[in-house]
Amino acid sequence: xxxxxxxxxxxxxxxxxxxxxxxxxxxxxxxxxxxxxxxxxxxxxxxxxxxxxxxxxxxxxxxxxxxxxxxxxxxxxxxxxxxxxxxxxxxxxxxxxxxxxxxxxxxxxxxxxxxxxxxxxxxxxxxxxxxxxxxxxxxxxxxxxxxxxxxxxxxxxxxxxxxxxxxxxxxxxxxxxxxxxxxxxxxxxxxxxxxxxxxxxxxxxxxxxxxxxxxxxxxxxxxxxxxxxxxxxxxxxxxxxxxxxxxxxxxxxxxxxxxxxxxxxxxxxxxxxxxxxxxxxxxxxxxxxxxxxxxxxxxxxxxxxxxxx
Amino acid sequence: xxxxxxxxxxxxxxxxxxxxxxxxxxxxxxxxxxxxxxxxxxxxxxxxxxxxxxxxxxxxxxxxxxxxxxxxxxxxxxxxxxxxxxxxxxxxxxxxxxxxxxxxxxxxxxxxxxxxxxxxxxxxxxxxxxxxxxxxxxxxxxxxxxxxxxxxxxxxxxxxxxxxxxxxxxxxxxxxxxxxxxxxxxxxxxxxxxxxxxxxxxxxxxxxxxxxxxxxxxxxxxxxxxxxxxxxxxxxxxxxxxxxxxxxxxxxxxxxxxxxxxxxxxxxxxxxxxxxxxxxxxxxxxxxxxxxxxxxxxxxxxxxxxxxxxxxxxxxxxxxxxxxxxxxxxxxxxxxxxxxxxxxxxxxxxxxxxxxxxxxxxxxxxxxxxxxxxxxxxxxxxxxxxxxxxxxxxxxxxx
Numbered sequence: 001x002x003x004x005x006x007x008x009x010x011x012x013x014x015x016x017x018x019x020x021x022x023x024x025x026x027x028x029x030x031x032x033x034x035x036x037x038x039x040x041x042x043x044x045x046x047x048x049x050x051x052x053x054x055x056x057x058x059x060x061x062x063x064x065x066x067x068x069x070x071x072x073x074x075x076x077x078x079x080x081x082x083x084x085x086x087x088x089x090x091x092x093x094x095x096x097x098x099x100x101x102x103x104x105x106x107x108x109x110x111x112x113x114x115x116x117x118x119x120x121x122x123x124x125x126x127x128x129x130x131x132x133x134x135x136x137x138x139x140x141x142x143x144x145x146x147x148x149x150x151x152x153x154x155x156x157x158x159x160x161x162x163x164x165x166x167x168x169x170x171x172x173x174x175x176x177x178x179x180x181x182x183x184x185x186x187x188x189x190x191x192x193x194x195x196x197x198x199x200x201x202x203x204x205x206x207x208x209x210x211x212x213x214x215x216x217x218x219x220x221x222x223x224x225x226x227x228x229x230x231x232x233x234x235x236x237x238x239x240x241x242x243x244x245x246x247x248x249x250x251x252x253x254x255x256x257x258x259x260x261x262x263x264x265x266x267x268x269x270x271x272x273x274x275x276x277x278x279x280x281x282x283x284x285x286x287x288x289x290x291x292x293x294x295x296x297x298x299x300x301x302x303x304x305x306x307x308x309x
Numbered sequence: 310x311x312x313x314x315x316x317x318x319x320x321x322x323x324x325x326x327x328x329x330x331x332x333x334x335x336x337x338x339x340x341x342x343x344x345x346x347x348x349x350x351x352x353x354x355x356x357x358x359x360x361x362x363x364x365x366x367x368x369x370x371x372x373x374x375x376x377x378x379x380x381x382x383x384x385x386x387x388x389x390x391x392x393x394x395x396x397x398x399x400x401x402x403x404x405x406x407x408x409x410x411x412x413x414x415x416x417x418x419x420x421x422x423x424x425x426x427x428x429x430x431x432x433x434x435x436x437x438x439x440x441x442x443x444x445x446x447x448x449x450x451x452x453x454x455x456x457x458x459x460x461x462x463x464x465x466x467x468x469x470x471x472x473x474x475x476x477x478x479x480x481x482x483x484x485x486x487x488x489x490x491x492x493x494x495x496x497x498x499x500x501x502x503x504x505x506x507x508x509x510x511x512x513x514x515x516x517x518x519x520x521x522x523x524x525x526x527x528x529x530x531x532x533x534x535x536x537x538x539x540x541x542x543x544x545x546x547x548x549x550x551x552x553x554x555x556x557x558x559x560x561x562x563x564x565x566x567x568x569x570x571x572x573x574x575x576x577x578x579x580x581x582x583x584x585x586x587x588x589x590x591x592x593x594x595x596x597x598x599x600x601x602x603x604x605x606x607x608x609x610x611x612x613x614x615x616x617x618x619x620x621x622x623x624x625x626x627x628x629x630x631x632x633x634x635x636x637x638x639x640x641x642x643x644x645x646x647x648x649x650x651x652x653x654x655x656x657x658x659x660x661x662x663x664x665x666x667x668x669x670x671x672x673x674x675x676x677x678x679x680x681x682x683x684x685x686x687x688x689x690x691x692x693x694x695x696x697x698x699x700x701x702x703x704x705x706x707x708x
Contacts (some may be wrong), residue, residue, distance in 0.1 A: 024659070049579050072661070077630065078377065079692055080659075107688040110635060110705045153635045180557040195638050198686050198708040237660075260662040270433075276526035290661035294692060295699045 022192060022230065023113055023200050024146060026050065028084035028103045030067050030303035034265015034286035035241025036256020038226035040207025041181035042241075043171060046086040046305060049101040049119050052183040052207065053141035054155045054169035056088050056097045057121030065282075067303035072290065074297040079108035084303070096122030099143075105286075111151045119143040121169070137173040141167055147200070149192055163190025165200070181207035201233040220244050254286070263288045265301075278309035357388035359456050359464025365472045367496030369443055369450065371479040371523050372541050372548070373566035376441040378409055378454060379499040380466070382426070382434040388458035389432050409438040411471075411508035424454070437500060443474075467531035479523045486516040494521040494543075496564040502599030504564045506545055506613070508538045512557035513550070520546045531587075532581045532615050536632050536644040537625060539617035540568035540576070547585075548614040558606035565618045566600050573597040577623065578604060581615035586647055588617065588625050628695045630702045636676060638708055645672040645693055657690040664689070676706055 032039035039047060043055025046065040052153030064087045071080040086101035099119040106112045121141030128138055143166060150160045165188040171182040185203040192198055209226040222245035230237040241256030243265075254265030267287035272279050281304065288299035363380030382391065392406035412419040426436035436456070443450050451471035458465045474497065483492040488547035489510035493503045506519055524531070524542040531542060543563055552558060569576045574597060579588040591609040593602045602618060604611070629652075631643035645667070647652050654672055656665040664678040674691075678684050686708050693700045 024685075024687070027659075033356060072690060075690065075692075075701035077700070080688065080703070105688075107703055107705060111707075151635060151639070151705060154633050192686070193708045196708045198601055201685070258660065260657075260660055290657075292655075292663050293657050293661045293690060295701070 016053065022198070023115065024185070024203070027082040027105060027299070027301070028067060029065075030069075030265065030286045030301045031243075031252070031254070031267060031282075031286040032241075033263055033301050034252075034254030034256065034267065034284065035224075035226055035243050035286065036239050036258060036261075036263045038207065038209075038228040038239040038241030038256055040183050040205045040226075040228045041171065041179040041209035042207070042224060042226050042243075043169075043181060046088045046099070046101075048121075048169075049086050049088075049117055049143060050084070050103060051100050052169040052171055052181045052205075053099070053119045053143040053167055054121050054139040054171040054181070054183075055141070056119060057123050057139040057141055057171075058137075058173075059088050059090050059097055061278075062090065062308040063305060065305035066309075067301060069299060069301040071288075071299040072293060072296045073291070073300065074295065078097060078215060081108065082301075093123060094126070096120055097141075109152065110235075112149065114148040117143050118147040118149075118254055135175060139169075139171040139173075141169045141171075143169070145186075147190060147192065151194070159194040161192045161194055163192055163200075165186065165190045177211035177307050179207075179211070181205075181209070181211045183207070201235075203233075206230045206231075206276045221246055222249055252284075257288075260292045261288050261290050261299075276309065280307040281305070282307070316486055319613050353389050355602050357384060357386035357458050357460050357462040359384055359388075359391075359462050361456055361464050361466035363454055363466050364499070365467075365497065366474055366495060366497055367454075367472075368479075368481070368495040369474055370564065371496065371525050372567060373496065373564075373568065374443045375498050375566065376411075376438075376443055376450060376452070376474065377498040377500050378424070378436075378438045378452070380454065381429075382407065382435055382436060382456045382464065384432040385545050386462075388460040388462055390428070390459045391426065391434055392457045392459050392461075406457045407434075407436045407438075409441065409452055409454045409572065410455055411441065411450055413443070413448050415448065421455075440498070448475065479525065481521045482518060483515060484516050484518045487511060487513045489513070492519045492521060494523060494564075496566065496600075498566065498600075501566065502562060502564055502596065502601035503599075504543055505562045506559050507561075508559045509557060511553055512554075512559070514553060515551075517547070517550055520544075522546070529594070530650075530670040532583070532618075533586060533647040533649050534644055534670055535588075535625060535646045537623050539579070539619050541565050542615060542617040544615050545613040548612055556607050559613070560603060560605050561613070561616065563602045563604070563616055563618060564600060565602060568618060569620065573600065575621045576602065576618050577621045578602050579617050579619055579623075579625075580604075580609070580611045581617075582611075583614065586649070588619075591616075593661065629695060629700055630691070631674075631704070633706045634703065635707060642673045642675040643704070645674070645691075648672040648693065652696075653694045655692045655694075656684075657692070658684070659688055661690075674704075 007260050017111045026037055028050045032047040039051040043052040046063045048055035067084040069082045072078050083104045088099045090097040101117045103115040105232040126139040148162045152158055167185045170182045183205040186200045189199040189202055207228045211224045214221050215223045224243040226241040228239040237260045243254045245252045250269045252267035257263050267284040269283040284303045290296055362384045369376050393404050407424040407426045408421045410419050410421050422439055424436045424438040431433050433442045451473050453471045454466040481494040485508050489508045491505050491507040493505040496503050522544045529656050578591050578593040580591045582589050591604055591611055593604045629647055633643050654667040655663050658664050676683055686706050689704045691702050
């Protein structure tokens with residue numbers, strides 16, 4: 001079985017090639033980035049809006065997250081950054097979860113891409129129960145997006161465009177900690193061109209993850225391994241990610257990446273008492289080390305997430 | 310013959326001679342015998358000769374590609390004039406008495422093009438052929454000058470055959486010794502000047518072979534890439550020569566033709582400094598009639614090497630990055646400046662993946678990846694590696 005998986009992954013890697021650009025810059029969600037961005041089948045916090053909206057359906061408490069980052073630092077002439085703000089508000093289990101986010105990528109002085117989204121997700125267990133299916137938990141979600149771009153030309157002329165689209169997400173939680181996720185993004189392929197038709201490429205992402213309370217023999221606690229396969233109209237990408245939560249789940253250590261970059265991440269959870277009892281503050285940091293871009297001290301991501309009681 | 314017979318004949322001849330002499334009228338005073346006889350000579354009729362004096366054109370500028378032949382015509386014999394006294398562009402072509410007849414390797418038959426001419430003295434004309442544009446490079450043009458007098462006599466230059474041009478291509482090789490001298494790369498337009506390098510007597514310490522080369526703008530690599538292209542570029546080699554004194558450096562002349570038209574004063578001359586890897590302005594004198602810029606290397610403090618004519622005010626910025634950072638659909642490509650073979654440029658997408666490697670002149674990016682496909686809209690990083698040092702920047706593709 002393992003050999004078959006490795007063979008399949010090798011085959012996928014062989015066909016992996018990248019030509020990403022328009023709204024593909026997935027540099028949001030520090031926890032997700034610490035795991036390389038392989039989050040489609042993990043998707044269990046406010047990062048899920050960018051990776052698999054379905055995952056917000058199983059969240060039980062409201063959460064707000066803010067991220068800021070600096071990409072490819074130490075490169076003169078390159079001033080890139082990404083920001084992310086997200087909020088998740090679970091309603092009753094019967095009604096699902098609402099979410100909203102703003103994600104921004106900026107090539108300072110030249111170009112900016114903003115994504116505003118409103119999401120809805122829900123557990124489908126009640127439906128499955130009616131179908132007498134209990135061996136899997138299914139979540140589904142939809143994310144409505146409003147996209148904006150702005151470009152400043154060399155002669156300081158400004159151009160802008162906008163468009164609507166939506167994503168669909170599915171998440172399957174199986175026994176033994178195995179999850180499978182599917183995210184279908186930019187379904188309407190909005191035209192973001194200034195002078196010519198320039199539609200965002202339709203993206204399908206398949207994710208697979210495995211969670212264990214403890215990996216035997218190695219004694220790795222709360223361990224998650226994840227793999228995403230991103231397909232974008234002829235351009236494919238494999239992303240892998242790992243996470244382990246230590247010290248009673250408070251300290252998270254992460255790693256992941258893709259063909260041209262390796263990421264590492266750390267996270268710490270602060271629990272509060274008193275009036276904020278049962279609330280939590282997450283501080284996450286991720287570092288991206290480019291493998292092909294030279295002379296860079298990497299990309300740095302920092303987020304603060306507050307989970308309400 | 311027997312002696313008797315011989316002497317008999319001799320005596321008889323003398324008697325006959327004496328008899329004849331007796332019939333002559335003697336001059337009573339001088340006793341000189343005068344002979345009178347009728348002699349008539351045959352005189353051949355006089356013919357006209359049309360002589361054409363012209364310095365052959367062996368080469369036509371690769372970028373200007375204009376052939377103009379000049380010279381003089383003299384007439385001797387009965388004809389004192391050409392078929393028509395004067396020809397200028399206001400007249401019908403058929404009235405011209407002087408032609409340039411030419412053909413290229415691609416023509417099936419010779420073609421005639423008229424020359425402008427005028428009388429400058431009795432039996433003397435000067436001529437100048439109408440500019441002939443030879444549009445293709447590496448094509449031989451064969452020509453001759455034809456002049457017709459008013460009595461129909463035709464003169465040719467050369468007297469037989471045709472002059473072949475382009476046999477040197479865009480390079481001229483020639484030696485100069487310690488006695489000094491000049492080597493010329495013809496422009497092909499004899500109204501104007503030529504490109505040349507000239508040494509004074511005693512400058513060189515030995516015989517040196519010089520190469521003057523005019524660069525094709527569309528083929529020959531410049532010493533560095535740049536988004537601003539020269540109007541015309543020459544290479545003078547060898548770049549390093551031994552001189553008796555630096556004050557004896559040569560004087561070079563650079564032909565620029567119609568390149569900077571319409572304002573021939575709107576030029577500057579730059580020399581490529583190999584050590585600094587950049588074009589640098591040099592002082593020069595401009596002869597707009599001859600369309601040549603002359604540089605005294607000793608005064609300019611430069612050496613032989615690459616010299617180019619640029620439009621005045623060409624700002625060849627420091628740095629290697631492209632002048633343009635945002636590429637719209639109207640922009641087919643960008644150029645990374647001042648780079649040469651051995652330098653590298655890499656373009657990365659936002660995921661840090663190399664999408665394009667550029668390792669050779671002209672160091673241009675046409676918005677395509679290594680597979681030849683157009684890249685997507687978005688932001689890209691470029692990195693230029695020169696002598697082990699890396700310069701980075703960003704490019705945006707929009708549509």
